[in-house]
Amino acid sequence: MADPKLRQMLDAGAFITAPGVFDMISTLVADRMGFSALYVTGYGLAASHMGLPDAGIMTYTDMESRIRQIVQGSSTPVIADADTGYGGLLNVRHTVRGYEAAGVTAIQIEDQEYPKKCGHTPGRSVVPMKDMVSKIRVACDARSSADLLIIARTDSRTTLGLDEALRRGEAYASAGADVVFVEAPESVDEMKLITDRIGVPTLANMVSGGMTPVLPSDELARLGFAIGIHPALGFLAVGQALKDAYGTLAEKGDVSGAKLEDFEAFSKLMGFEDVWEFDRKWAQG
Template identity: 65%
Template sequence: MPDPALRQALATGDFIAAPGVYDLISALIADRMGFNALYVTGYGTVASSLGLPDAGLATYSEMLDRIARIVAMTKTPVIADADTGYGGLLNVRHTVRGYEKAGVTAIQLEDQEFPKKCGHTPHRRVIPTADMVRKIKVASDARSSADFLIIARTDARSGKGLDEAISRGRAYADAGADIVFVESPESEVEMAEIGRMIDKPLLANMVNGGRTPMLSADRLKQLGFAVAIFPAVGFLATAEALTRAYDDLRRHGTTTEAVPMFSFAEFNRLIGFEDVWEFERRYSETE
């Protein structure tokens, strides 16, 4: 079931900051940190599970399988990327029902043409506003709980300009979206304009190295945003750490103290070996 904590946070004005997770290790670590949401990033999930770019290559079934596993193993409310809904209106209904049944709390749907592209890469194209409005209405009608939140994302800024993106955001809000996500504004001035012009909880996408300025939660709240996702922090940090660790091993023939590592004992606790050992102590055969 969706977690009502996110809707309550929006109602009380608590800022929601969600780190990106993309596999069970990243999810288990983030789940212990006390965040009020986790964000299952499509980019990171496709990269980690398929080794491919976020370019519409992952299917609904592949994404749902990974997302459902993350939800089942964590206690924090999950926001999950659902790309374009994986097809037309019937696909959107199927996707919403599947994500909600899996225990996701908020689903992100975007107005790109299929196949979609990562929101901070070039050459994105969007479908007509009216088509996305219908998708949002279908998504809203398909959910069984009001605590299951619909995030409507527009990628119109890069190809059609800020005014078009804001117009779309307002239309998606009117269609029933709980949260509006204008992708890749390119300055604080643009972000402030989005905050002024759209009367709905707003989501900011804080991509390290992306097109949008990296801002603190406090600053984003001042600009009128209610939610921030940090999708790349996990997989970029992991890629850097693995590169350093593997290079250290290659150069020295063993690992050295130059590369800090999680302790093996702590990692065993993270993934639940203590429960396995307790089970074995309790139920092991005795003479």
């Protein structure tokens, strides 16, 4: 079931910071950090599961099965990327019901044409506004609990301009979206215009190396945003750490100087303490 805490935080005006998680290791680490929410990144799942770009290749089944595992393995409310809803209106209904059954607290649906692309890469196209409005209405009708938040994302800023993105954001809010996500604004001034114009809570996407200025959480809150997601933080950090560790081994044949997690601490993170206790209890003497 959706966790009511996120809606309560939005209603109270509290800012929500959500790091991106993309596998169970990143989930278990982030879950212990005290964040208000975790963000399941479609880019990260496509990269970690398939080693492929975030270009509409991951299916609903691919996403739902991994999101379900992430929800079950964490105690933090989960915001989950659902791309375009994986098809037409019937697909959107199926996706919302499936994500809700998996325990997701907020589901993000975007207005890109299928197959979609990462929101900070070129070549994105969007569907007509009225088609996305219908998707939002179906998504709101499909949920069984009001605690499930519907996040409507528009990717129109890059190709159609900020004015169109703002018009779409307002329309999606009017259609029932709980949160509006205008992807890839290109300046702090544009970010402020978004929060000034949209009549519901707004989300800021913080991608290092992307099109949008990466700002601290307190600055995002000051600008009027309700949620700040950092979808790429985890996999970019892991990618660099792996290059450093593997590069040290390849270059020197020696990892004694590598910066590594303590093996026992990592084993405890993975749940081995339960295994050890089980063995102590049931070991045959």
